[in-house]
Amino acid sequence: MAEGATLTLPTRRDEAWRYADMDGVARLGVEALDVWQAIDVPAGESVTRCMIVGSEAPELHRFRVTLDEGARAAFFVTNAGQDYTRVEVEVRLAKGAHFEFGGVTIGGGDATREFVTQVTHAEPDATSNQTVRAVHWNTGTGNFLGEIKVARDAQKTDATQDFKGLLLEAGASANAVPQLEIFADDVKCAHGATVGELDESARYYMMARGLDPATVQRLLVQAFIGDAFVSLADEAEHERLLDAALGALEGARL
Template sequence: MTQIATLPTRRDEAWRYADIDAVERLGLAGISEWQDIAVPAGETKRTCMVVGGDAPEVTRIRMSVGDGGRAEVFATSAGDDYTRLEIEVTLGKGAHFEFGGVTIGGGDATREFVTQTVHAQPDATSNQIVRSVHWGTAAGNFLGEIKVARHAQKTDAAQDFKGLLLEAGASANAVPQLEIFADDVKCAHGATVGQLDEAARFYMAARGLSPEMARRLLVQAFIGDAFVELEDEESREKLLEAALSKLEGKL
C-alpha cells in the first residue's frame, strides 16, 4: 500500500510549537526537501548560515559524521515570518557535533531550531548552545532530541538554551529530549528564560550610554555564547551582525 504524505500537525512532537498556518502555506513541497551532508572520517565540516526572510521558510539538513569527524553548524534565524532550521545528525565513533544558534526578532513570527542528534557509536560527543531573543508576540523555540544507542558508551552530550524576552507578549520554548540506552554516558541539558538585567542597564546609563546602545551591548553579550566555538572571526561577526541588526528601530 502506498503511504500518502501529509502535512504535520501539532500532534507531531517535533512540530508542537510550529506555526501550522505557515506550514500549510508552504505545503508538502516546501518542507520535504533535505540537504544531505556527509563528513568523512577524521575530517571537519563547518556550515554557517543566516536563515529567514519575509515568507515562511523551512531548511532541513541531514548529516552523517564518520569516525573521528567533526561537524559544526552555526546559524542566526532572523526572519520576519515562520522560520525553521531542522538538523538530523548521526555520529560515528569518536565524532563530534557542535551547534550554535540564535533566534531573534519581533512581530508575531515563530523562529525555531529542531535538532536530533544520534550517538550511534561509542566515544562521540555533542554540544548545542541556543540563545533566543524576542519581543512583540514573537516566539523562539528549540526542540533538541539526543538519542544514545545501546552500545554507544562514553557518550558525552550537552544542550544549553537561554531565552531573553524584551516584551511581555513574547515567548521562548525549549523541549530537551533524551533517549538513552547506554549506561556509561554523560548527557546534560539546561533551559532558562528571563528579561534584561535592569541593574546592568542602569549601570550603563549612569555612564552615559544611550538606552539603545545599552540594550545592544547586553543582547550582544547574551547571544555571543552561541558562537564561542566558531573559530572563524569573519563568519562569527556576520552571524552576530545579522542578529543585532534586528534590534534597530524595533523597540
C-alpha cells in the same frame, strides 16, 4: 520519499511540530517537507556551515548529517525571519565524532523562529554540544526542540544542550523541549533551559555612565547571544552572524 507514499502536513500532535506556526507550515506547502540536504562527512574530516536564515516569507531548512569515525560537523545559525522560519538538523555520529550547534533566534513581530535537532550517538566516544539563544519582543516566539539519542553500544558519550531565552517585552515567548533517550550506561548527558528578562541592574549601571538606552540594549543582547558562536573560530563569519542578529534590533520599538 518512498514510492507510493503520500506526504501530509504535520499537526501539533507531532512532538517536533508542537510549537510551530501551523499557518506558516501550510503556506510552505507539503512538498517542502520532503526536501532534505544530505551531508556526509568522511572519517577524520570536518565541515562547518554558517547560515543566516529568514525573510518575509516562510522558510524551512532541513539537513541530514552523517559523521563517520572521528569526523566533525559544526552548524552556526542566525534565525531572524520575519515569517515562520525553521531550521532542522538530524545527525548520526560514529565512533569519536563530534557535532557542534550554535544558534540564535531573534526578532519581534508575531513570527515564530525555531531550531529542531535530533542527535543520534550511534557508537562510542562521540561528543556533541548545542547552544541556543533566543531574543524576542512584541509577540515573537523562539523555539528549540532538541532530542539526543544514545544507542546501547554508544558508551562514553558526552552530549550537552544549553538553551537561554531573553524576552524584551511581555508578549514575547520562548519554548525549549529537551529530550534524552539513553540506552547506554556510561555516558554524560546534560541539558539546561532558562528564560528571563534583561538585567535591570546592568542596564541602570550602564545608562548611569552616559550610554543611551539603545546602545545599552544592544550591548546586553550581544553579551547574551555571544555564547552561541563562541566555538566559531572564523572571525569574519563570527562577525557576520553576530551582526545579522544585532541588526534585527535596529528599528525595534522597545
